[in-house]
Amino acid sequence: MDADTLRTRHEVLKAIRTFFYGHGFLEVETAYLMRYPAPDAHIEPLRVFVAGKGPFFLHTSPEIGMKKLLVEGEGKIFQICKVFRVEELEEVHSTEFTMLEWYMPGTYKDAMACTERLVTSLAESLETSDRAYFKGPWKKYNLAELCFEKTGINPIILDRQSLFEAMRDKQIFDVKSHEGWDDLFFKLFIQEVEPCIKAEAPFFVQDWPVNLSSMAKRKDAHTVERFELYMRGLETANGYTELFDAEEQHARFLQENEKRCELGKEPLPLDMEFLAGLVRVQGSYAGVSVGVDRLLMALLGKEAIGDVLYGRFRMV
Secondary structure, X not given: OOHHHHHHHHHHHHHHHHHHHHOOOEEOOXXXXXXXXXXXXXXXXXXXEEOOEEEEEEOOOOHHHHHHHHHOOOOOEEEEEEEEOOOOOOOOOOOEEEEEEEEEEOOHHHHHHHHXXXXXXXXXXXXXXOHHHHOOOOEEEEHHHHHHHHHOOOXXXXXXXXXXXXXXXXXXXXXXXXXXXXXXXXXXXXXXXXXXXXXXXOEEEEEEEHHHOOOEOEOOOXXXXXXXXXXXXXXXXXXXXXXXOHHHHHHHHHHHHHHHHHOOOOOXXXXXXXXXXXXXXXOXXXXXXXXXXXXXXXXXXXXXXXXXXXXXXXXX
C-alpha cells in the first residue's frame, strides 16, 4: 500500500465516523475473542487457545456482540473493527480484514437507503475522478428474477435435485453430481449471473434464499429480507432485516451445523445466552456489514485487496 492509499484509508475511516455521528449513531466496541461464533457452513473462524484452554474463536463479524447490545436497548450503533476468517490472501480475500457494521431501526429497505447515502457521501468527500459512477439512485434487482432472466432457472424454488437437473440441462459448466444445493446455487450465480449484469453504477441484489441467510428475517417460504451491494463487480456489503424469533434462530443455527458436518467441518457451539435474549428486542431492526477494504478498492479503482492493505499476511 503506497502513501497516497494510506492517507485515503485514513480519510475514509474518518468520513465513515463523521457520517454515523451525524446520523445519531453510537460507536461501540465488542469482543474480538469469543466462545460462541455464529455457525455458518461457509465461513470458518480462527481457533485460539489461551494457556492451554479453548478453543476460543476470533470473531468473523461483530454481529453476535452487537445484537446483544440491541437486546440491552441500544438502537442505533456502529463499529469499525478487524475480523478474521480462514481464507487465503487472494485477489479479493484476506484472513484479516476491516469490517464496518451498523444496526438501525427499520427494515432491509431502510438499510439499503442508508448504505447508498453512506457510499455516495464517501465518494463525494474523496472527490474521486469518477464520482458519477456512485451517483444514485442505484438499481435494485430481485435475485430470483435476475437468475431466471440470465439463465432461465429460478433456483430459489427448486430443491437440490431439481436444481442439479436444471443446471445440467442448461449445460452449466462443471456441474457435479455430489455438490449440494449451496454449491450449485453459487456456481449458477457466480458463473452465469454476476458476469452478465451490466452495471454502470453500484447495484443491490435483494431477497436471498432462506437457507443462505441464517440470521435474516424470513420474507416468505423461500426468501429472507436480505440484500447484497455490488460495486465494480465485487460484493461489498451485506444487510438484512434482523431475525428476532429465538426458536427459528436456534433451528437455523442447527441447520448450519448440520451443513458443516456434511462438509466435513466441526459443528460450532451455540450461544444460548444470545438466543434467550432475542425475545427482549422490541421492534424491527436492520443490520449491514461492509468490507472496508473492498469499499476502498471500489472507491480507488483497485483490482486487488492487497493494494489497500498494510502488512499483508499470507497463511502457510
